[in-house]
Every structure is written in structure tokens, then in C-alpha cells.
Amino acid sequence: MLTVDQAESIILDLVQPLQSPQDIETIDLCAALGRVLATPVISHLDFPHWDNSAMDGYAVRHADIKGSTANHPITLKIVEEIPAGYQPQRSLQPREAARIFTGACLPVGADTIVMQEDTQRLGNHVTIFNCPPPQAFVRRQGCFHKAGDLLLTPGIPLDAAEIAVLAASQSVQVPVYRRVKVAIFSTGDELVTPDQPLEPGQLVDSNRYALTALMLKMGVEPLNFSIVRDRPQALKQTISQAINQADAVLSTGGVSVGDYDYIEQILSELGGKIHVQSVAIQPGKPLTVAKFPDCVYFGLPGNPVSALVTCWRFILPALRKLSGLKSEYYQPVFVKARSLNLLQSKGKRETYLWGKLSVNQGEYEFQLAEGTHNSANLVNLAQTTGLAVLPVNCTQVEAGDFVQVLQV
């Protein structure tokens, strides 16, 4: 049995990020939210694009206003008004000022802005009661960013701030990696869809819904391969279709040691190389991972909590890596949190207990979900935002002590 750390590095090594030119598509900026940038973005513009004012006030020549105070004010003649968006028409001569507004272009000759609050206007003259330092409130062309320099690096997720940068640099068409395709199916003779009546012994297939939701949330394209009965022929047919169509496959069930657990055997028969058969994790021990030439197969345990926990811990980071995200974006995020409850484990496997992660007075807190912590009990999994991790041999964390928590 692999340790969690061993399984993690094997799984991450198995997936290679999208990087070939065929994996890049160009899309409208408006559709780019949540996608992964595929090539460097270099701006053809300086930021700011022009020398401009950071305040509403007056553009002046600093030499003209040097030494002005409330007691010894200096008066200049206003020769032009420059709102934002206008090009100044003349250059400032000695003892001249231009009325200017935030974001408006500096006239030639001006080197300083005096904010309106330090002035008094009378007709076409302005009196200045305070002398700011030279260059005050002037935003120089290119002082934030120079044309030709790198703006955004590939492998980053596009969120509001990146979309703003792309818009500002006039990148209306954005090169992104294509969406990763993930085939999802559930296995089990006992499973019915949520809209079917339950016969004795049957169970609703909740895993497919949970996994599809996780995939949609991370921007992956899920391919629905439905429910497959515990029949080797049916499983073989579905698995071979899935590995042909998808970059990754998620199935649940059939990976333990029971007589109807066929997944591993079929993966081998289809030429898959099994890299993970079981992991010392609770829940999720029978996680099975196989590699095909163009697809990675994740056989998740059937128990609903085991399926989600293994997905959060191992599969999402792997799929984020596959999607082209850089390491800092695909690695799982753990935080140190104060546990509000006593946490217990048998100590044999690395144990993940579900609950709520929150921040209280600047400190992370973990609140254990009430009710039974059993891999078949999905009911108290609702509203989970963190999984507290008890390492192997750690049987207890006292209430009030710190624990590592995986953010989900």
C-alpha cells in the first residue's frame, strides 16, 4: 500500500500538461473567464499610455510655484482646460497653469500637479497655497509597465484581474488551452438514477452527480458515460470508449477486492499500466490509477465520501496540472487551523475528517461535521469546506490544538 505522499507524486507525474499547439485555442476575451492562458502576453502599449495627472487640480511648472505657502501664495494664469481624453493644445510657458483632471494628459512643459484643495481660482487665475514636491501627482508614461515587456505568463488561470489586464492591453482574442475532457461513469448493479423509484437493495447513484459538479466547477468538460452494471463485458466496452474519447476517466466503484470488483482486471486487459492499487488513506484506500497512452484512468472507490475525498486530494490537482496550470495553481492547498473539536483516528491510515474551515480573528478554525464519519455517509458531507488531516500514527488531536486542513 502506498503512502498518501507516494500516491500523490506518482499521480502528478503521470499527467503531463497540455502543451502542443493543437491544445491551444483562441477565444473571445468575454469567454475567457476561468480558462488557462496558453502563451505569454506581451503588451504593445506603455502603462500609463501617456504622462497624465493623478488628481483634479492644476498642471504647473514646479519652478514657478517653488516656495508657495498659505502666507506667501503664488498666482499663475490658467491658459488651458484639459479634461480626460483630450490632447493638450499648447505647452506651458513660465507662470502659466493648465486646469487638469484625473487621468488627463499632461501638457508639454508641465512637471507637477497641484491638487485643487491647495488652490483658489479667480477667473482665469489660480492661486497656489502649498508647494508639492516636483513631479507630484504625475503618472509618467510607462512607469507601471513598458511596451514590449511581459504582461502575463502562460499557465495562469484567467480571473477578473487578468481579464482586466487583457482588456487594457487590447487582447480581444485570447490564446487558452482547450478544456480537458473527463469521462465519468458509475459502476454497480444496485445503482439507479435519482428519478427512478427505489426497489429494495437499490441505491441512488450520487457519485456521478458529485463528480460532474466538481468537473464543471473546475472548468473541465465532463462526458457522461452513465451507469454501468457490474458485468465485465459492459465495463470493458465502456472503459475502452471512455479512454478513446477523454483525456481522463473517472469511474466509481468496483475497485476493492469483492467478487464484483472488476475494474483493475479490465484496465490491465485493455493494456493500461496500473500505477496505484491502494493508498494508506481513510477514506479512499482502494483508489486505482492506470495510464493509457493518451488517457489517465482514475478508478475511485464506490463509497460516496471515499470518491469525493480521493478526488479532492489527488484527482483535482492532477486535472489542474493536465489543464495547463502552473504548479502554484495545481497543488492542493493546506492550511494550519485550530480544531474546535476532538479529532480521532485509528492511526493506521492518513485520515481525512470533513467539516467547515473558517477564519476567526485572523486564525483558521476547523469545525468537525456533526454525525457519523463513515465513508458511506454522505449526508453530513454537505457544506464541507475543509478536510482535517490526521497523519499515520496520530490517533487524536485535542480540541484547541492545531491541525492541517485541506481546503476544498
Ligand SMILES: Nc1nc2c(c(=O)[nH]1)N[C@H]1C(S)=C(S)[C@@H](COP(=O)(O)OP(=O)(O)OC[C@H]3O[C@@H](n4cnc5c(N)ncnc54)[C@H](O)[C@@H]3O)O[C@H]1N2
Ligand atoms: N474485504 C474487503 N472489503 C472492502 C475493503 C477491503 O479492503 N477489504 N475495502 C473497503 C473500502 S475501504 C472501500 S472504500 C470499498 C470500496 O469499494 P468499491 O470501490 O469496490 O465500490 P463498490 O463495492 O462498488 O461500492 C462500495 C459502496 O459504495 C456504494 N456506491 C457505489 N457506487 C455508488 C454511487 N455511484 N453512488 C453512491 N454510492 C455508491 C455501494 O453501494 C457500496 O455501498 O470497499 C470496502 N470493502
Ligand code: MOO
Ligand atoms: O477507505 Mo474506504 O474509502 O472507506 O471507506
Ligand SMILES: [Mg+2]
Ligand atoms: Mg466493491
